[in-house]
Amino acid sequence: MASPSKFAAFLLSLMVAANCVYGRFVVEKNSITVVQPTDMTSKYDGAIGNFGVPEYGGSMTGFVVYPSKGTNGCDRFEGDKPFKSNSSIPNILLVDRGDCYFAMKVYNAQQAGVKAVLVADSIDEPLITMDSPEASMDADGRIEKIEIPSALIQRSFGETLKKALTDGKQVLLKLDWSESMPNPDGRVEYELWTNSNDECGRRCDEQMNFIKNFKGHAQILEKGGYTQFTPHYITWYCPRAFVQSGQCKSQCINNGRYCAPDPEQDFGDGYEGKDVVFENLRQLCVHRVAKEENRSWVWWDYVTDFHIRCSMKERKYSKTCAEDVLKSLNLSVHKVRECIGNPEADVENEVLKNEQDMQVGHGSRGDVTILPTLVINEIQYRGKLERTAVLKAICAGFKETTDPSICLSQDLETNECLENNGGCWRDVQANISACKDTFRGRVCECPVVQGVQYRGDGYTSCEAVGPGRCVVNNGGCWSKSKDGKTFSACSDSELTGCHCPAGFSGDGHKCEDIDECKEHTACQCNGCTCKNTWGGYNCKCGGGRLYMKDQDTCIERSSSKFSWFISILVLAVVVGAGIAGYVFYKYRLRSYMDSEIMAIMSQYMPLDNQSRNIEVHSEAAEPLRHSSSV
Incomplete structure (x- = not known):
C-alpha cells in the first residue's frame, strides 16, 4: 500500500493535471533594439525574467559586454565589479544559458557591476520565461537581492551579438519596456493571486511581506479611484475516483470541488487543506462585502491583520480568530458568513467556482499556475514582488500625463x-x-x-x-x-x-x-444591624451596646439614673477636693511660709516697727532722769 505522502503527491499531481490540461502560459516580452553599429540596426524580442526589477514603462541604453571566461555566469566573476561601466552609459552583460539557475547568473552579473543581463538561449526554440527556483541552496538569499532587469534572447540573436564583439565592434542596445504594460484607459486594473496559507516556505513569506509593505500604496490608489484591485485564490478539484477518500475529505470542501494541498504536507498533523480553502473563501468574501460598502481597500487590512493575529505557526488559524479581525475592522460577520455559504454542501460555491474559471487564461493573460502571481491590465507581471518595483509597474499602466501623484512622489x-x-x-x-x-x-x-x-x-x-x-x-x-x-x-x-x-x-x-449586608459577610455578632455604604458598611449594636469592628462584637455599657448620679457625685467630689487643695495652698501654707521667712530675715536686719519702738522708749526715759536730779 502506498504511503500517505506518496498518495498525497499523486493526488496533488492529479489535481494539477486535471486543472491545467487545457492550460496556456503567456510569455511577457520586452523590445531590444540594436542602436549601433548601424549595419546591425534591428529590433528583437526578449522574454522578461520572472525576478529582478524590469523597468516597466521605461527603457535603458547600454553597451554589451561578454566575459572572456565563465560565459555561463554560474560562478562569481573575479575582481571588484569587473564589468562596471566607466562612463555614463551602463554595461549590459551577455551570458550563455545552461549549467545553473537563471537567477544565479543574474545575481553574479549584478555583483559584477552591470545594470542588465541578457541570457542567450543554447537551442533554437520559442522564448520562455526565466523563472526562479522553488527551493535551492544556490538561490537562498539571492533572489530577494536581485535589483536589475534580465531577459532571455533567442540563440540566433545571441550568436549575432557575440560575433560582433569578437570582431571588435562596440554594440549599443536599447532595452525598452514601455510597450510591455498596456494602458487602455485612465484606470489601472490589477489582481493578485495569493493564498492564506503561511506554512508554504519562501513563496508564502514573499507574498505576505509584499501585501504588508504594499498595503499603503494600494489603499491610496484604490481610495483615489485610480485603480481597481481584485484578489484571487487558486484551488484544485479532487478527481471523482478519490472524492470519498480520507485524503480528499481532509483537503477539500463541497464534496471535493475545491481543494488545497495540506499546509504541513502531513495528513496526520496540524491543519488540513480544507482549512486553507475555507479561509481563502472567507478572504474573497471579505473583499466582496467591503466592495459593496464602497471600501474595498479594507481587504488589505484584513489579510495583514489575519496573518499577524491568526498565524498557523501560533496555532491561531481559526474561524473565531478570523471573525475577531472582521469585528475590529467593522465588517459584517453575518454578511461574510452568508457569502461563504455551507462548505459541507454537495453543491457548487458561486465564489470559488468563479475563481476556478478565472484561473484559465483569457485575453492576453495566460493561466495562473503558481503563487504568487500579479496581473496588471491583463498582463502577467514579471519581476520581483516588491513594493517599489510593483508600484512602478502599476504606474506604467497609466496613460502619459495621467499618473496619480503617488507615482511621482515618495511622500506618502x-x-x-x-x-x-x-x-x-x-x-x-x-x-x-x-x-x-x-x-x-x-x-x-x-x-x-x-x-x-x-x-x-x-x-x-x-x-x-x-x-x-x-x-x-x-x-x-x-x-x-x-x-x-x-x-x-x-x-x-x-x-x-x-x-x-x-x-x-x-x-x-x-x-x-459589594453589599456586605446582603452577603452576610459583615456584622455577624448577636443583636447587630448592618447598613451598606459605598465601598464599606456600618454596624450598630442593639441595647445601647458599643460595636467593636476589629472583633465584630458588641460590649455592654451602663445607662441607669443611679449610675449617672454616682458619676456626677464622684465628679463633684473630685472638683471640690481640687478647690480645697487650692485654698489650703493659697492661705494656710502661704502664710506659714511667709512667717518663717520673716523670722529668718529679722535676725539679719532691723525691721521698721522695731526701730520705732526703741526711739519711743528712749524719749520717755529722759524726763524721769531729769526730775530725780532736781
Whole structure:
C-alpha cells in the first residue's frame, strides 16, 4: 500500500493535471533594439525574467559586454565589479544559458557591476520565461537581492551579438519596456493571486511581506479611484475516483470541488487543506462585502491583520480568530458568513467556482499556475514582488500625463488611523491609541505614553506596565469617586494588572460595590444591624451596646439614673477636693511660709516697727532722769 505522502503527491499531481490540461502560459516580452553599429540596426524580442526589477514603462541604453571566461555566469566573476561601466552609459552583460539557475547568473552579473543581463538561449526554440527556483541552496538569499532587469534572447540573436564583439565592434542596445504594460484607459486594473496559507516556505513569506509593505500604496490608489484591485485564490478539484477518500475529505470542501494541498504536507498533523480553502473563501468574501460598502481597500487590512493575529505557526488559524479581525475592522460577520455559504454542501460555491474559471487564461493573460502571481491590465507581471518595483509597474499602466501623484512622489500619507482607529485598540477616555500610520499603511502597536510602556497585541488590548502606570489614565484600571471618597483598582506597588479594592468586586476594569449586608459577610455578632455604604458598611449594636469592628462584637455599657448620679457625685467630689487643695495652698501654707521667712530675715536686719519702738522708749526715759536730779 502506498504511503500517505506518496498518495498525497499523486493526488496533488492529479489535481494539477486535471486543472491545467487545457492550460496556456503567456510569455511577457520586452523590445531590444540594436542602436549601433548601424549595419546591425534591428529590433528583437526578449522574454522578461520572472525576478529582478524590469523597468516597466521605461527603457535603458547600454553597451554589451561578454566575459572572456565563465560565459555561463554560474560562478562569481573575479575582481571588484569587473564589468562596471566607466562612463555614463551602463554595461549590459551577455551570458550563455545552461549549467545553473537563471537567477544565479543574474545575481553574479549584478555583483559584477552591470545594470542588465541578457541570457542567450543554447537551442533554437520559442522564448520562455526565466523563472526562479522553488527551493535551492544556490538561490537562498539571492533572489530577494536581485535589483536589475534580465531577459532571455533567442540563440540566433545571441550568436549575432557575440560575433560582433569578437570582431571588435562596440554594440549599443536599447532595452525598452514601455510597450510591455498596456494602458487602455485612465484606470489601472490589477489582481493578485495569493493564498492564506503561511506554512508554504519562501513563496508564502514573499507574498505576505509584499501585501504588508504594499498595503499603503494600494489603499491610496484604490481610495483615489485610480485603480481597481481584485484578489484571487487558486484551488484544485479532487478527481471523482478519490472524492470519498480520507485524503480528499481532509483537503477539500463541497464534496471535493475545491481543494488545497495540506499546509504541513502531513495528513496526520496540524491543519488540513480544507482549512486553507475555507479561509481563502472567507478572504474573497471579505473583499466582496467591503466592495459593496464602497471600501474595498479594507481587504488589505484584513489579510495583514489575519496573518499577524491568526498565524498557523501560533496555532491561531481559526474561524473565531478570523471573525475577531472582521469585528475590529467593522465588517459584517453575518454578511461574510452568508457569502461563504455551507462548505459541507454537495453543491457548487458561486465564489470559488468563479475563481476556478478565472484561473484559465483569457485575453492576453495566460493561466495562473503558481503563487504568487500579479496581473496588471491583463498582463502577467514579471519581476520581483516588491513594493517599489510593483508600484512602478502599476504606474506604467497609466496613460502619459495621467499618473496619480503617488507615482511621482515618495511622500506618502495614508491617515488610516482616522477611520475606525484603523481597527486597533484605543482608550477613548484617555485618547490613547495603538494605531500608528506609516508609509506602508497603519500598524497596531501598543504605545509609550509619558514614559509608561503599554503592552498587548495592539488590536484588542494594551495594558500599561511598570512604575508610574497609575499616572496615565489610572493604568487603564477602574476608578470612581462618590460621597467624598475615591477608590481605584490600580496600585503603584504592582507592575501590572488591575484589582478591585476591598469592598468591591469585578475584573479591575469594572468594579461594583459589594453589599456586605446582603452577603452576610459583615456584622455577624448577636443583636447587630448592618447598613451598606459605598465601598464599606456600618454596624450598630442593639441595647445601647458599643460595636467593636476589629472583633465584630458588641460590649455592654451602663445607662441607669443611679449610675449617672454616682458619676456626677464622684465628679463633684473630685472638683471640690481640687478647690480645697487650692485654698489650703493659697492661705494656710502661704502664710506659714511667709512667717518663717520673716523670722529668718529679722535676725539679719532691723525691721521698721522695731526701730520705732526703741526711739519711743528712749524719749520717755529722759524726763524721769531729769526730775530725780532736781
